[in-house]
Amino acid sequence: MTHSIIHRHPAPVLTYKDVPYPATLIFNAGVTKFAGRYVMVFRNDYGQWGVPKFAGTNMGLATSDDGIHWNVAPKPIFDLKTSEYRRAYDPRLTPIDGRLYMCFAVDTHHGIRGGVAVTDDLEHFDILSMSAPDNRNMVLFPEKFGEKFARFERPFPIYGRGKSEAFDIWYADSPDAKYWGNQQLVLGSEQVAWCNNKIGPGAPPIRTKHGWLALIHVVDKDDNRVLKGWESRPWTKRYTIGAMLLDADEPWKVIGLSRRPVIEPETDYELDGFRGSVLFPGGLINEGDGTVKIYYGAADTVEAMATAKIDDLVALCEPLPA
Numbered sequence: 001m002t003h004s005i006i007h008r009h010p011a012p013v014l015t016y017k018d019v020p021y022p023a024t025l026i027f028n029a030g031v032t033k034f035a036g037r038y039v040m041v042f043r044n045d046y047g048q049w050g051v052p053k054f055a056g057t058n059m060g061l062a063t064s065d066d067g068i069h070w071n072v073a074p075k076p077i078f079d080l081k082t083s084e085y086r087r088a089y090d091p092r093l094t095p096i097d098g099r100l101y102m103c104f105a106v107d108t109h110h111g112i113r114g115g116v117a118v119t120d121d122l123e124h125f126d127i128l129s130m131s132a133p134d135n136r137n138m139v140l141f142p143e144k145f146g147e148k149f150a151r152f153e154r155p156f157p158i159y160g161r162g163k164s165e166a167f168d169i170w171y172a173d174s175p176d177a178k179y180w181g182n183q184q185l186v187l188g189s190e191q192v193a194w195c196n197n198k199i200g201p202g203a204p205p206i207r208t209k210h211g212w213l214a215l216i217h218v219v220d221k222d223d224n225r226v227l228k229g230w231e232s233r234p235w236t237k238r239y240t241i242g243a244m245l246l247d248a249d250e251p252w253k254v255i256g257l258s259r260r261p262v263i264e265p266e267t268d269y270e271l272d273g274f275r276g277s278v279l280f281p282g283g284l285i286n287e288g289d290g291t292v293k294i295y296y297g298a299a300d301t302v303e304a305m306a307t308a309k310i311d312d313l314v315a316l317c318e319p320l321p322a
């Protein structure tokens with residue numbers, strides 16, 4: 001059950017109906033505050049409603065004064081299609097030193113890669129780095145640590161983990177957001193009480209007086225439980241949202257983790273869509289009044305929002321068992 005500290009906005013904040021170009025699935029957005037307004041870059045898989053085959057994927061821009069009502073720019077702002085790159089998706093936004101950095105996943109003909117780009121105007125993007133496959137779900141910290149950029153990432157070690165899809169959250173740092181190294185394990189999927197599959201980073205972390213607060217996605221799979229969705233093969237993975245607290249100075253060290261999901265799929269728009277019961281957090285905005293806005297993709301179909309008090313989220317993060 002979703003924790004009582006969470007207050008959902010009564011309806012999704014963005015759907016295909018708000019988008020002035022071909023759009024079907026509007027989800028897994030990166031959301032932040034940049035240059036005095038709320039900024040959202042969303043993933044758009046376009047095709048026919050109800051049909052699980054899509055014509056393409058691009059990323060669109062929406063801006064807002066209140067984080068609830070959004071204006072969508074007239075054209076998509078990011079589309080990576082080359083002879084090698086099939087598509088870019090799942091953007092995450094982090095302002096650092098006055099510039100806006102965007103992490104994203106790229107499906108290529110030789111595996112899935114994580115990209116990092118920077119922009120000043122949300123029109124021109126300079127791609128700084130592309131990881132080796134298979135890796136994605138990168139999110140940058142909003143501050144540097146000793147002059148170094150820091151990020152979470154989520155490699156998918158299919159041979160080395162002893163079972164399929166036991167994927168974990170990792171840390172890396174970089175002097176320039178181009179060359180990444182110093183990788184360290186942050187959290188193993190086996191450390192999350194309600195996970196029997198994979199975990200991954202979600203929204204970029206925010207600083208609190210107790211350490212860095214981050215939201216993660218956590219997957220549980222049950223092949224005897226067929227979830228709602230458009231796909232012809234049964235969809236059996238549930239994606240929930242967990243909370244994690246990290247050391248303020250050594251942010252690869254977990255100092256607290258929620259014992260159960262903070263948000264789990266319950267409303268119609270979370271339970272039903274292209275892939276029902278998928279919640280994917282991509283934005284955590286500190287409102288400066290002790291509360292946060294949490295943005296998450298719901299059912300791989302719409303973008304939803306909830307609010308919570310920072311202290312309540314932090315209080316859910318209990319020390320990991322020794």
Ligand code: BMA
Binds near residue numbers: 028090
């Ligand atoms: C993951 C990613 C996400 C998506 C999720 C559920 O592997 O592709 O973008 O939300 O699956 O379909």
